[in-house]
Amino acid sequence: MIQDTKIKDTNYYIDWLDSPNIEEYEHSFFEDIRPIGKGSFGSVVRVNLKNTDDLYALKSLNTDKVTLHEIVNEYCICAQVKDTSKSSPS
Known part of the structure; x- marks a missing residue:
C-alpha cells in the first residue's frame, strides 16, 4: 500500500513538472552569466x-x-519569494 502511494506521488510530481507552471529556456537565451x-x-x-x-x-x-x-x-519556495518581491515597495 505504501508503495502505491509513492508511485501516485511520483506520478503527481512528474505531471506537475510537465505542466505550464515551468518555463524552460536554453542557456543560449542568456548572456553575461555570473556565478x-x-x-x-x-x-x-x-x-x-x-x-x-x-x-x-x-x-x-x-x-x-x-x-x-x-x-x-x-519551485514553490521560489514562487513565494517572487510573489513577495512583487508586493514589496521598491
Missing part, C-alpha cells in the same frame, strides 16, 4: 536575458541528488 553560489542540490547564476535589460537568477539542480518532491518544493 552567485552553490549548494548541495546545484548552483545559481546571475544572467541577462539577451536583447533586454532583464536580470534573472537561474538555479540549476543536480537531478542525481534531488528528488521530484524536492524539485517541486523548491
Whole structure:
C-alpha cells in the first residue's frame, strides 16, 4: 500500500513538472552569466536575458541528488519569494 502511494506521488510530481507552471529556456537565451553560489542540490547564476535589460537568477539542480518532491518544493519556495518581491515597495 505504501508503495502505491509513492508511485501516485511520483506520478503527481512528474505531471506537475510537465505542466505550464515551468518555463524552460536554453542557456543560449542568456548572456553575461555570473556565478552567485552553490549548494548541495546545484548552483545559481546571475544572467541577462539577451536583447533586454532583464536580470534573472537561474538555479540549476543536480537531478542525481534531488528528488521530484524536492524539485517541486523548491519551485514553490521560489514562487513565494517572487510573489513577495512583487508586493514589496521598491
